Amino acid sequence: MNQYRDALQTIGKAVALAENSYQRKPNEVKILAVSKRHSIEAIQALYDCGQKAFGENYTQELVMKAEQLSKLGIEWHFIGPIQSNKTRLIAATADWVHTIDRLKIAERLSQQRPQEREDLSVCIQVNISREASKSGVMPESLRMLAEQIIRLPRLKLRGLMVIPAATSSFELQRSAFAETRKHFDYLNQTLPLSTPMDTLSMGMSGDMDAAIAEGATMVRIGTALFGQRPI
Numbered sequence: 001m002n003q004y005r006d007a008l009q010t011i012g013k014a015v016a017l018a019e020n021s022y023q024r025k026p027n028e029v030k031i032l033a034v035s036k037r038h039s040i041e042a043i044q045a046l047y048d049c050g051q052k053a054f055g056e057n058y059t060q061e062l063v064m065k066a067e068q069l070s071k072l073g074i075e076w077h078f079i080g081p082i083q084s085n086k087t088r089l090i091a092a093t094a095d096w097v098h099t100i101d102r103l104k105i106a107e108r109l110s111q112q113r114p115q116e117r118e119d120l121s122v123c124i125q126v127n128i129s130r131e132a133s134k135s136g137v138m139p140e141s142l143r144m145l146a147e148q149i150i151r152l153p154r155l156k157l158r159g160l161m162v163i164p165a166a167t168s169s170f171e172l173q174r175s176a177f178a179e180t181r182k183h184f185d186y187l188n189q190t191l192p193l194s195t196p197m198d199t200l201s202m203g204m205s206g207d208m209d210a211a212i213a214e215g216a217t218m219v220r221i222g223t224a225l226f227g228q229r230p231i
């Protein structure tokens with residue numbers, strides 16, 4: 001229990017320090033607790049310390065945890081790769097989806113979002129480091145996908161999400177996030193949006209500072225909050 005309070009406080013301080021160092025507004029950066037492979041008890045403990053937004057990568061795990069914790073009022077974010085046969089469960093369960101990278105998935109989520117739920121908040125995942133192994137739309141196809149998504153009912157385009165190529169170089173981390181931010185600003189200036197996008201989902205335990213320096217509004221933190229993931 002104390003372990004979670006301490007971890008949350010440590011990350012909160014690190015975020016506040018980075019906001020201050022890089023001329024960001026206080027509390028502009030939200031922490032998403034990435035709970036994949038961690039237990040219901042661990043989520044409950046972190047929730048009791050005040051953390052309300054949690055991210056999951058696997059559909060079955062999201063559905064099971066959301067069901068078991070349905071009394072709490074957690075905001076659930078889906079942040080894993082999406083297979084088209086899983087969209088119905090995701091549309092019924094998640095409040096946010098960060099990993100839309102093709103039209104087919106967006107169309108299915110749009111069609112399958114239950115009537116009684118609010119519009120689904122979505123981010124487009126961009127393959128900013130152009131890695132063959134990674135999900136995400138290639139940067140040159142981003143604008144077309146965004147144009148298509150904003151026409152779909154029941155989805156609200158909130159922003160962009162990236163997982164850049166892993167590197168320990170702060171400067172290289174920063175440049176991938178800076179490039180993401182350029183795409184974000186360009187889309188916000190040129191798309192016919194009724195409400196501007198407000199979310200840059202970027203930065204994890206290992207590259208959070210660089211992401212905050214370049215405009216992240218949501219950092220996705222697993223290990224630094226929960227410890228190592230069980231295998």
Ligand SMILES: *Cc1c(COP(=O)(O)O)cnc(C)c1O
Binds near residue numbers: 036057080204221223
């Ligand atoms: C697992 C995961 C994270 C959290 O990574 P940590 O290094 O444990 O902080 C963030 N984003 C995505 C998409 C993930 O899959």
